[in-house]
Amino acid sequence: MKIQHSLFTRREFLNGLLGGWLGALAATVLYPVIKFVFPPYMEPDKVALLFSDYKDMEPGAVKPFAWGVKPGFIKKKEDGSYLAFVGVCTHLDCNVSYMVDQKKFYCACHDGWYDESGKNIAGPPPKPLRQLRAEVEGESLVVKKEGVA
Amino acid sequence: MGRSLSAWFEDRLGFSAVMGFLRKKTVPLNKHTIWSYTGSAILLFFGIQVVTGIMLAFYYRPTLEEANKSVARIMTDVPLGWIIRSVHFWSASAMIVTVFIHLFSSWMIKSYRKPRELTWMTGVLLLVASLFFGFTGYLLPWDDLSLSATKVGTDIPRSIPIVGEWVTKFLRGGDDVTGDTLSRFFSFHICILPLFLLLLLAIHIYLIQKQGISIPLGVEAGKEKLKELPFWPNFVYREIIVWLVLFGVLITAAVFLPPSLGKVADLMAPAPKGIKPEWYFLFLFQTLKLFPGKIFFINGDTIAVFLIVAAVVLFFFLPFLDNKPDKMKGKVITWLAWAAIAYAVAMSIWSLLT
Amino acid sequence: MKSRLARRWSRTGMKKKIVFIFMPALIMGVFTAFAASIQQPLSEEKDKSVQTPAQQPPAKAAEVQVQPDKIVPGPKNIKERTAIYVFVGWLWAAIVVLIYITRLEIKEADRLLELKFYRNEKK
Numbered sequence: 001m002k003i004q005h006s007l008f009t010r011r012e013f014l015n016g017l018l019g020g021w022l023g024a025l026a027a028t029v030l031y032p033v034i035k036f037v038f039p040p041y042m043e044p045d046k047v048a049l050l051f052s053d054y055k056d057m058e059p060g061a062v063k064p065f066a067w068g069v070k071p072g073f074i075k076k077k078e079d080g081s082y083l084a085f086v087g088v089c090t091h092l093d094c095n096v097s098y099m100v101d102q103k104k105f106y107c108a109c110h111d112g113w114y115d116e117s118g119k120n121i122a123g124p125p126p127k128p129l130r131q132l133r134a135e136v137e138g139e140s141l142v143v144k145k146e147g148v149a
Numbered sequence: 150m151g152r153s154l155s156a157w158f159e160d161r162l163g164f165s166a167v168m169g170f171l172r173k174k175t176v177p178l179n180k181h182t183i184w185s186y187t188g189s190a191i192l193l194f195f196g197i198q199v200v201t202g203i204m205l206a207f208y209y210r211p212t213l214e215e216a217n218k219s220v221a222r223i224m225t226d227v228p229l230g231w232i233i234r235s236v237h238f239w240s241a242s243a244m245i246v247t248v249f250i251h252l253f254s255s256w257m258i259k260s261y262r263k264p265r266e267l268t269w270m271t272g273v274l275l276l277v278a279s280l281f282f283g284f285t286g287y288l289l290p291w292d293d294l295s296l297s298a299t300k301v302g303t304d305i306p307r308s309i310p311i312v313g314e315w316v317t318k319f320l321r322g323g324d325d326v327t328g329d330t331l332s333r334f335f336s337f338h339i340c341i342l343p344l345f346l347l348l349l350l351a352i353h354i355y356l357i358q359k360q361g362i363s364i365p366l367g368v369e370a371g372k373e374k375l376k377e378l379p380f381w382p383n384f385v386y387r388e389i390i391v392w393l394v395l396f397g398v399l400i401t402a403a404v405f406l407p408p409s410l411g412k413v414a415d416l417m418a419p420a421p422k423g424i425k426p427e428w429y430f431l432f433l434f435q436t437l438k439l440f441p442g443k444i445f446f447i448n449g450d451t452i453a454v455f456l457i458v459a460a461v462v463l464f465f466f467l468p469f470l471d472n473k474p475d476k477m478k479g480k481v482i483t484w485l486a487w488a489a490i491a492y493a494v495a496m497s498i499w500s501l502l503t
Numbered sequence: 504m505k506s507r508l509a510r511r512w513s514r515t516g517m518k519k520k521i522v523f524i525f526m527p528a529l530i531m532g533v534f535t536a537f538a539a540s541i542q543q544p545l546s547e548e549k550d551k552s553v554q555t556p557a558q559q560p561p562a563k564a565a566e567v568q569v570q571p572d573k574i575v576p577g578p579k580n581i582k583e584r585t586a587i588y589v590f591v592g593w594l595w596a597a598i599v600v601l602i603y604i605t606r607l608e609i610k611e612a613d614r615l616l617e618l619k620f621y622r623n624e625k626k
Contacts, residue, residue: 014611018604025597028590035228036204224576231576383616386609390602397598404587410574 044068046144054082054141060116062098067132067143071095073105074134074141075116082134084143085118090127105129171381174358178376179368184254185384186391187247188357193392194244195346197399198282201237202339209289211335213328216291217413224410235407239399241283245429248279256467256486258365259474265363266468271353273465278346283427285338291331292411297424299334300326305437308450309458327416366475425500432496433457 002009008016049065057063057076064087065072071087087096087105094109104121105114112123119128133144159165176185208227210219223230252272255261261269288299303326306316322329364375378384411421426434436457440449463470471482505513512520578584 011611014604014607018601018608021597021601021604025594025601028594028597032229032232033200033204036230036233037207039227221574224574235576379616383609383612386605386612390605390609393598393601393605397595400594401591404591407576409576412573 042068043070043145046142047072048137048140048142049074051136051139051141060103062100062116064098065143072132072143073098074143082136082141083117084132084134086130086132088130089125090120090129091123091125096129168381170358172379174361174380175377176362176380176384177364177368178378179365181254181258181365181368182378184251184258185362186388187251187254189388190247190391190395191244191251193395194240194247194399197240198237198244199343201233201240204233205237206339211289211332213291213331216289216331217410220290220410231407232404235403236400238408239403239406241286242428243395243399245279245283248276249429252276253486253490255363257483258363259471259479259483260363260365261468261471262363262366262474263468264360265356268353268356268360269468270465271349271356273461275346275349275353277461278342278349280429282338282342282346283429285334285342287427288331288334289338290410291414293414293418293421294411294424296326296414296416297420298426299330300420301424302426302430303330305450305454308448308454310451325416428497428501431500432493435496435500438500 044067047065047067054063054074054076057074059076059078059080062073062075065074065084067084067086073085073087075083075085077083085105088094089096089107089109089112091107091110091112094107096105096107096112096114098104099106103116105116105118106112107114107123107125110124112125113121114125114129115121117128118131120126131146133146135142135144176182205223208219208223208230210216220234223234225231255269255272284299284302288295303317303320306320307313309316318324320330320333321327322333368375425431437450437453440453442449444452467482471479473479474482578587
């Protein structure tokens with residue numbers, strides 16, 4: 001029986017209380033489930049490569065390396081420093097390849113092209129290839145994400 | 150909006166018939182009503198098994214090379230993986246305990262009297278399915294203990310003449326326990342057994358709804374009006390309390406007593422010390438140990454397995470054996486039931502202690 | 504002025520009191536026995552627990568991990584241990600509240616039953 005000025009009946013109140021607390025319990029249980037099903041993404045902060053593998057590259061040359069589980073490319077610039085790209089197309093995540101003769105990166109999925117500095121020049125890719133920093137530290141060539149010490 | 154939405158579904162599905170039925174359904178109120186909570190408790194644990202099982206299957210790799218590693222990864226790398234695995238482990242045992250309690254209670258109050266024979270028989274098959282769930286699941290971590298336990302467990306059918314070899318070969322996917330056994334057990338555990346169990350469960354539950362909850366013998370005999378409680382909402386509210394407590398205890402146990410993982414199974418290594426099967430097989434394990442190597446030229450194991458199979462068959466047909474439950478025959482059978490339970494418990498404890 | 508709980512306790516018979524006190528002890532005993540039985544036998548080496556730090560660049564150190572004998576799961580640090588206790592505490596708090604509310608619902612449903620409130624629906 002609902003009194004005129006009350007928001008809800010006693011029955012609705014009790015049922016709401018029960019439903020609400022069951023919801024709280026469900027949320028408590030759901031939290032570990034969600035955490036389990038969405039594991040933290042494990043892209044590495046940095047990758048250390050053997051510098052000797054990349055020392056003898058010619059300026060302008062491009063060599064692949066492993067960036068976690070994705071392909072990456074090391075490019076030796078004209079001035080002798082190194083640049084790194086994540087070799088994944090910015091369109092729909094296909095792995096790109098480097099065409100040596102044309103000095104361009106090519107994505108076979110939808111005919112996407114990037115020039116040798118990773119900028120998207122033709123086809124559907126919306127953004128340039130993701131760049132990473134590559135610095136020589138002693139015996140290693142360390143590839144780092146932007147903003148990582 | 151909510152009302153017209155449910156009206157839309159009602160026009161097409163007509164589910165209000167189900168709710169109407171549930172409101173009419175009653176649960177008899179007597180001193181044995183407490184056992185009526187065991188059935189839904191089993192469903193609770195089974196539901197938890199399905200959910201945690203699916204979650205574990207997201208990361209588990211069912212090959213010989215990766216099985217143990219993937220379980221180790223679940224326990225160390227995956228966030229809260231060790232809790233999910235622990236819940237799966239504990240809910241398995243909880244489900245089997247509750248299945249036994251459910252079985253014994255309906256055995257004692259002889260719920261299997263006419264017309265509930267089929268309910269009993271599907272129930273026995275459900276018990277077998279549950280035990281097989283446990284057996285197949287035990288191998289999946291592929292550690293030294295589970296390999297040995299599976300080797301022993303799949304070797305036992307061999308003692309049955311003629312068909313034994315075939316049963317063992319079917320279980321193992323060959324003559325020995327190999328990576329093929331693992332794949333096979335995984336397939337049983339996540340596909341074949343769930344389908345089998347769900348089918349049996351559907352029949353079991355349908356029969357219960359159609360025939361109503363049984364009234365125990367002693368109560369039936371000439372009382373006045375039998376007391377009963379509506380299923381919805383009175384009994385369901387009480388069930389919710391039982392579920393809440395069981396759930397709380399399960400999670401607490403899982404969080405504070407998680408199972409560990411042994412080192413990866415080595416097909417060439419000798420059996421580790423102190424292997425034994427899961428607790429629900431201990432009484433069978435101990436029974437087998439009791440039988441001598443040979444009795445009158447027949448393999449001791451063969452006789453033991455025969456006796457066990459015979460017992461299971463008698464058990465399955467119990468409603469037909471106990472056809473005069475209120476007479477002396479019924480009382481003898483009840484007494485035998487208590488003796489069987491005492492035997493199983495004693496054997497299990499003996500096996501644990503040695 | 505005795506509390507409701509105290510008055511309820513005075514009304515319970517001796518048998519029920521004994522069961523009530525021994526039941527938790529019995530359950531804990533069964534749990535401990537079961538937990539002891541699930542502990543797998545330790546082999547000769549000390550059992551090491553695998554400690555993988557949460558964030559680990561994969562190529563950083565060639566971490567050749569000798570296969571540990573036994574992996575013991577559980578919270579890795581004090582923060583996680585505390586989180587577990589908070590979680591279980593909150594779980595039981597929610598359960599106790601839910602049981603209280605459900606008991607109220609039961610009382611109400613039983614009251615309606617007495618009034619034969621549902622009989623009309625049955626027809």
